[in-house]
Amino acid sequence: MSDPDREYDSAEENSEHRVDRRSLLIGGGLTAMAAVAATVAGSSSGFVERLLRDRFEELSPERKAEILDELEREYSRRFGRDVEVADTAPMEGVVFGYGLDIARCVGCRRCVYACVNENNQSRDPQIQWIRVLRMEKEHGIELAGSNAYYEPAEVPEPDAFYVPVACQQCRNPACVKVCPVKATWQEPDGIVVIDYDWCIGCRCCMSACPYGARHFNWADPVISSEELNPKTHYLGNRPRPRGVVEKCTFCIHRVREGRYPACVEICPVGARKFGNLLDETSEMRYLMREKRVFVLKEELNTQPRFYYFFAT
Amino acid sequence: MLKDITSFVTGSVRLALRGNRWYFAWIGFLGLLVLWGVTAWMQQVSEGLIATNMRDQVSWAFYIGNFTFLVGVAAAAVMLVIPAYIYNWKPIKEIAIFGELLAVSAIIMSMLFVLVDVGRPDRVWHLMPIIGSLNLPTSLLGWDVLVLNLYLILNLVIVLHLLFTGYHERPYNHRFVVPLLLLSIPAAVGIHTVTAFVYAGTAARPFWNSAILAPRFLASAFCSGPAILLILFQILRRTTSIEIKDEAISKIAELMAYAMFLNLFLFGAEIFREYYSNTHHLIHTQYLYSGVDGHTALVPFAWASLICSVIAFLLFLFPATRRNLVTLNLGCLLIYAGVYIEKGLALVIPGMTPDTLGEFYEYVPTLSEVRVGAGIFAIGFLVFTVLCKIAIPILQEPEDRVAGAA
Numbered sequence: 001m002s003d004p005d006r007e008y009d010s011a012e013e014n015s016e017h018r019v020d021r022r023s024l025l026i027g028g029g030l031t032a033m034a035a036v037a038a039t040v041a042g043s044s045s046g047f048v049e050r051l052l053r054d055r056f057e058e059l060s061p062e063r064k065a066e067i068l069d070e071l072e073r074e075y076s077r078r079f080g081r082d083v084e085v086a087d088t089a090p091m092e093g094v095v096f097g098y099g100l101d102i103a104r105c106v107g108c109r110r111c112v113y114a115c116v117n118e119n120n121q122s123r124d125p126q127i128q129w130i131r132v133l134r135m136e137k138e139h140g141i142e143l144a145g146s147n148a149y150y151e152p153a154e155v156p157e158p159d160a161f162y163v164p165v166a167c168q169q170c171r172n173p174a175c176v177k178v179c180p181v182k183a184t185w186q187e188p189d190g191i192v193v194i195d196y197d198w199c200i201g202c203r204c205c206m207s208a209c210p211y212g213a214r215h216f217n218w219a220d221p222v223i224s225s226e227e228l229n230p231k232t233h234y235l236g237n238r239p240r241p242r243g244v245v246e247k248c249t250f251c252i253h254r255v256r257e258g259r260y261p262a263c264v265e266i267c268p269v270g271a272r273k274f275g276n277l278l279d280e281t282s283e284m285r286y287l288m289r290e291k292r293v294f295v296l297k298e299e300l301n302t303q304p305r306f307y308y309f310f311a312t
Numbered sequence: 313m314l315k316d317i318t319s320f321v322t323g324s325v326r327l328a329l330r331g332n333r334w335y336f337a338w339i340g341f342l343g344l345l346v347l348w349g350v351t352a353w354m355q356q357v358s359e360g361l362i363a364t365n366m367r368d369q370v371s372w373a374f375y376i377g378n379f380t381f382l383v384g385v386a387a388a389a390v391m392l393v394i395p396a397y398i399y400n401w402k403p404i405k406e407i408a409i410f411g412e413l414l415a416v417s418a419i420i421m422s423m424l425f426v427l428v429d430v431g432r433p434d435r436v437w438h439l440m441p442i443i444g445s446l447n448l449p450t451s452l453l454g455w456d457v458l459v460l461n462l463y464l465i466l467n468l469v470i471v472l473h474l475l476f477t478g479y480h481e482r483p484y485n486h487r488f489v490v491p492l493l494l495l496s497i498p499a500a501v502g503i504h505t506v507t508a509f510v511y512a513g514t515a516a517r518p519f520w521n522s523a524i525l526a527p528r529f530l531a532s533a534f535c536s537g538p539a540i541l542l543i544l545f546q547i548l549r550r551t552t553s554i555e556i557k558d559e560a561i562s563k564i565a566e567l568m569a570y571a572m573f574l575n576l577f578l579f580g581a582e583i584f585r586e587y588y589s590n591t592h593h594l595i596h597t598q599y600l601y602s603g604v605d606g607h608t609a610l611v612p613f614a615w616a617s618l619i620c621s622v623i624a625f626l627l628f629l630f631p632a633t634r635r636n637l638v639t640l641n642l643g644c645l646l647i648y649a650g651v652y653i654e655k656g657l658a659l660v661i662p663g664m665t666p667d668t669l670g671e672f673y674e675y676v677p678t679l680s681e682v683r684v685g686a687g688i689f690a691i692g693f694l695v696f697t698v699l700c701k702i703a704i705p706i707l708q709e710p711e712d713r714v715a716g717a718a
Contacts (some may be wrong), residue, residue: 055445125362133669143670144592165669174516180453182445198445200438201431202362204453206371211517212669215715216371216431219362243431244362300515 018182056195056234057185068234069167075232075239080180085238088256090189094252096260096305097190097284099273101165103310107132107155107162111272113265115166118251118262119237120229122221129248130166130263131212137161140158143296166263167192167213168250168296168304175205175214184245188246189256190277190305191249193235206245220226250274287311320479324601324702332700338697349687352680353428361431363680368666369673374681375429378688379658381536382422383507384529384655386463388537389415391567406451407556409474409707410541410548412467412698415500418537419464421692428684450551452510454680459506463499466492471699473703504529511663517597519663528578529655534571534625536651538564539644546637552704562635565643569628572647576625577605579618599672601663607674608656610661620650 059067066078068085074081112130133146138158146163156162160289176184183199186192206214220242232238233253240246251261255274264272275282284307287293293307326616331339337373366373393409395401407416423670427433438444446454458641470492515521539558542561549556586597600603600614627633627643666672 006359131669143668144595144666146670148669148671174514177450178452178513180447180457181435182447182450187547198435198438199432200435202426202429202453203371203431204451204510206368207514207664209517210668212368212667212671215368216366218364219360245431 001089007218016264035147055182057182070237071234078239079228079230080232081223081225081228083177083228083232083238085232085234086253088253090187092193093255093276093278095188095190095277096169096255097277097288098169099275099284099287100252100306101271101273101311102161102163102308104269104271105132105164106269106271107134107150107157108268110266110268111164114262114266115248117227118229118254119249120223120232120239121215121246122217122219122223122240123227124222125219127215127217127246128222129213129215130164132162132164134160135164144276163308165211165213166209166306167250167295168302168306169248169250171305172301173305174208174300174302175211178204178208180204187235187252191235191252191255192247193249194245194247195235195254196238196240196244196246201243201245203245210300210302214245216245217242222232254309316476316480320476323479324475327702327705329699335701339694342694342697346533346687347688349684349690352683356428356680356684357433359461359718361429363678364528364676365678365681367673367675369671370661370665370675372429372660372664373675374423374657374685375679377660378685379422379425379429380507380529380659381509381652382418382425382654382692383460383503384533384651385540386415386418387420387500387504387530387533388535389467389536390497391534391571392541392564393496393500395563395567407541407545407548407554407560409471409703410700412471413703414537414541415467416464416471416543416699417692417696418556419460419467420573420695422690423460424688424691425685427690449625451554452506452513456503456506456510459499461504463496466496466499470496471703473497475703481515489532501530504533511659514663516668518593520659522582524578524582527620528575531571531578532651532654533573535568535575535621535647536655538568539574539647539651542644543641546641548700548704554704558635561640562631565628565634565640568647569625569634570624572621572628576621584647596662600658601667604666604672606670607665609674609676610657614658617650617653617658621654624650629674 049288056064056067064087068087071085072083075085109130109132112128113131115121115130116123116126116128119129119143121129131148133143133148134150134157135142135146141163150157150160153159169190171190174184176186176192180202180237181198181200184192184194184205195303201216203216206216217240221240223239228239231253233256234247236249236252251259251263255261261272262273264274273283273287275284277284279285288307291311292311293309295304295307320426352363364375365372389411392408396408427436430436439446439454441458445455448454470489474484475487488569505526508529511517512522512525536703542564545561548554583597586594595604599607600610603611604607623644624643627639627646636641661675665674
């Protein structure tokens with residue numbers, strides 16, 4: 001399936017990044033000394049800013065552009081094709097919400113694989129941001145008895161229904177709170193993102209997430225050149241290094257350009273809905289008004305922007 | 313002053329490099345273990361954490377369990393400092409410094425366990441205040457990094473001051489050391505409380521999300537830390553001229569009995585709540601003690617831990633058995649084993665099994681994880697041995713020291 005010669009070799013990428021970062025760190029150390037001297041002399045402006053410049057969130061637009069350029073050149077070289085790394089900003093007046101019609105979902109897992117292809121998840125070892133849980137009709141919604149590894153001859157099965165789960169894009173995200181290095185945060189449009197070049201891989205966020213939405217790169221992620229989606233976003237589907245956490249971003253590279261997430265587009269039964277929660281005329285607001293929605297594990301007060309409902 | 317420091321350093325190095333056959337055999341053994349661990353760790357660095365059996369479902373396991381246990385051992389130094397310096401209780405005061413040496417070694421081990429657990433060891437500097445981006449006040453792991461480092465520095469300063477003044481046969485500076493020692497008491501409670509809060513604050517994991525987790529951590533730590541010291545004290549008084557009175561040893565054992573009682577009581581309270589309310593959250597406790605649907609990997613360990621703790625409690629409770637050195641040492645071993653399992657495997661793994669979506673992934677460590685763990689313990693024992701080797705002659709009476717050097 002994949003051509004080993006052209007496989008994504010992230011170890012190489014990492015070592016280059018590391019060198020870059022180390023030199024910045026040394027630079028930071030010098031800056032710190034200069035700043036200490038400046039503080040002693042009575043002025044400390046720009047001290048923290050300069051030291052923290054390596055966190056993407058706090059970079060200047062010029063430095064961001066430089067980094068995106070570097071990444072594009074690097075990925076393009078490695079995959080032997082043009083790769084775009086954007087950092088498309090959130091749109092004003094937009095907060096994204098997601099709706100999933102459990103009554104319609106047939107458990108075909110097309111969303112799982114569309115997501116893998118769209119978002120450049122590792123093929124070996126496999127990482128999947130969407131997990132489709134099979135539940136017994138007899139028991140109703142019950143995570144404890146659910147099964148993500150169902151393999152019947154055909155779906156839907158008469159005695160079962162399916163509940164796909166991915167990042168719930170919580171308003172009150174436990175994962176962001178626990179991160180010890182501010183490598184993950186919530187964007188103004190509600191999407192919780194990760195800076196893969198800042199994450200230390202401690203996996204606190206994975207302990208804190210009640211939805212199993214976060215996934216770790218236990219080994220070097222492998223994607224072949226043909227499989228790579230070259231249209232990427234820095235905070236989303238760009239190729240990840242080993243040893244960091246990743247998760248669903250509502251297809252940040254698509255939705256910020258007014259397109260649907262890949263899982264919404266692929267769903268053959270229209271079980272997946274998406275829209276702007278701030279726009280009263282959006283499909284999301286319509287279904288929240290006209291249907292009865294609920295969220296998973298509401299007692300944890302995570303306040304997901306991912307709503308489930310039964311429309312039929 | 314500079315001359316004093318150089319002579320202290322060279323003197324210490326000389327003390328560490330000198331010893332009998334047993335000393336070098338022990339150092340050599342630890343060195344081999346370190347090598348065994350370091351080679352496994354290098355393999356892990358080149359492959360990634362796929363070399364472990366941790367996966368997305370059980371994303372913390374053996375390493376973080378050991379980290380948690382060792383923070384408890386470090387915190388337990390306070391067990392000796394409180395009676396020694398607050399109540400000015402002479403027999404323990406002379407030996408309290410070993411508690412601090414143990415704390416230093418345990419903190420180093422616990423930090424190494426975090427280092428081998430992170431996916432990007434090259435980026436741990438992001439955790440450093442100011443040059444990194446420590447996420448305070450919301451991240452408990454952030455606080456843990458801070459308090460563990462402060463505790464390490466505090467204990468190093470105390471220990472170095474005591475050894476430095478002792479080496480030059482001067483009295484230690486009371487007004488400098490005593491406030492630091494007093495500060496080390498809340499700091500010790502602090503490191504273990506913050507470590508407990510890393511778990512207890514996780515609403516997504518009902519097994520950890522308990523208000524009595526921090527008290528349980530403290531109670532069990534006050535058993536396991538002194539257990540190591542009691543055995544060390546008996547070795548010291550046989551092999552050196554340091555006097556350690558039976559009275560001091562049985563006093564510590566008595567304090568351990570109280571701590572173990574509290575630990576078992578809190579455990580019982582947790583078990584009652586889980587089984588009587590019988591909610592979905594019970595499944596984690598069931599996985600630990602009886603297994604669920606054939607998943608029983610932890611069951612023998614869980615029961616072994618409980619049985620060890622109960623027997624040790626009884627041995628330390630009755631004056632006759634805690635004064636008898638054979639039963640006392642048996643009790644120490646049982647406590648150590650009991651708490652090691654309780655704060656390691658039996659805390660971290662059932663918290664994540666089944667995972668938040670109900671999946672059972674049954675974790676058992678790989679040989680590689682065990683090797684890395686053994687290597688870290690060997691580094692810790694190496695540090696502790698060398699520190700003790702330096703401290704013992706300095707603490708001995710001057711005439712003994714001359715005799716020892718001759």
